[in-house]
Amino acid sequence: MTAPRTTDLSDFERRLVESAREGELLGADQIDVDDLAETESPAHLVRAAVLRDLLLGRHGDLDPRGIMLARARITGELNLDGVSATAGLMLLTCVFDQPVLARQARLPHLYLIGGRMPGLHASRVRIEGDLHLSDGVRITGDSPDGAIRLIGAHLGGSLLCRDADIVNPAGLALEASSAELGSGLYLHRGTRITGSSADGAIHLNGASVGGPLECQSIKVSNDLGPAIEADTLTVARSMLIRDSELSGKGEIGAVRLQGAQIGGQLEFSATTRITSPEGRLLGLSDAKATTVFMPGDLVCPExxxxxxxxxxxxxxxxxxxxxxxxxxxxxxxxxxxxxxxxxxxxxxxxxxxxxxxxxxxxxxxxxxxxxxxxxxxxxxSPEALGGRMSRLFHWIWGTLAGYGYRARRTAAALLLALVAAGVLGLCAGATETQPGHHAAQRVATGTACSPVELIGLGLDRGLPIAPTGLRSRCDLDTASVSGQVFTAAIWGVQVAVWGLATLALAGYTNLVRKTA
Known part of the structure; x- marks a missing residue:
């Protein structure tokens, strides 16, 4: 059974009904907001039930411009749960005694300009136009659920907070997870959002923003969790955070955008500051944007x-x-x-x-x-490389070959190895094993080799392929101790040449690209 409309209207309430029918603003006398919250003057009092009746059409058809009321104290609970209103609501510098309930309601628009409200609970609300919270409006909460609750809400227009004060010392300040904001989310010009929740002062997990998301000259703080938590947020255009102070805590940063999908750029201006007592600042894991703009000192102070x-x-x-x-x-x-x-x-x-x-x-x-x-x-993460020998090889590979990304470095090391082979050949030719004999000498006569033959001997011994053929005339005397030492040394060079040649080939042909 439909509840009867409120009939015992005060003079001020009758004027409100007439103004709503004509689409005109009804403003009470000037009064300070603090005084308005305490006043008992009939010239400023409107019962919440009267507003509800107006939105339900129980006082006749309303002008499409909707209800416009200024400097009134709304007494009682404004319960719009499930209401389908044909006209919107604009309240200027009005004060509410109790939280406004608008769960699963339908409204053309909702403007709260100035004034005070102890909470706005509007989960799954559908607003055809905009939701504006501006010009010094103060919305407070005293429960973990949030000062403003817009879970699953659908806005055909935008959510605008301009010079708004949203405070909840017991939990979330702005809870809009899974909300759909058709034209954008704008937090502008001196808006202050303060929460005390492990889930964030602003909670936007799974929300979808059809336009840009802008934070311009705002302050957001949270002593128990992130300033902004927006995991899997979707923004059709850019996300801009400019000239703002964001302070919070949390395992994944004071600003948390894990898995967020941003259709335009992600910008943090040079005058934006993110702070956390734990030093955990920014969470962008699995997020996506086109271009990233941020000041050099946003994360690293230097x-x-x-x-x-x-x-x-x-x-x-x-x-x-x-x-x-x-x-x-x-x-x-x-x-x-x-x-x-x-x-x-x-x-x-x-x-x-x-x-x-x-x-x-x-x-x-x-x-x-x-x-x-x-x-x-x-x-x-050295354990990912395996044992000590694997880690040693990884270091050598990085030093000599740049892990396959510096093939020129490998080629230079290969050239040095070949030079070392030639030098070893010269040194062997200069090392006497007994009078008239050397560690490297002519095979047939045992006499000294020429410098060219000694260099060729070193290259012939060091090169794993393409021998020069000089060893048939000049070779190491492996019967002597010195000759054996030089032989072992050149074997080492040969192993190095093999390894370096392999790395150089792999680098040039892109066969090796270790990405673990």
């Missing part, structure tokens, strides 16, 4: 590009994908974050960064990144 860092601030970048990195920030700073400001070794961050540089045509940068990846693997 904005360093070196391979080492004394600062302990952390970011989570494993699996993060972007098509480009702001040139002002640069790939070298991003590489520094991967090496020095991540909690553990992870290959995907390096692979993604190398792919960005390779796509941009910077193959040399990509090779440098992949070499740094292997260095980090040995430094932070």
């Amino acid at each position: 904005g360093s590009t070196s391979a080492e860092c004394d600062h302990s601030e952390l970011a989570w970048l494993d699996g993060f994908t972007c098509t480009a990195i702001d040139p002002a920030f640069g790939w070298r700073r991003w590489l520094h974050l991967l090496r020095c400001h991540t909690e553990y070794y992870d290959a995907t961050g390096y692979q993604k960064l190398a792919a960005v540089e390779r796509t941009a045509g910077h193959d040399g940068n990509a090779r440098t990144i992949l070499i740094a990846q292997q260095d980090d693997l040995r430094r932070r």
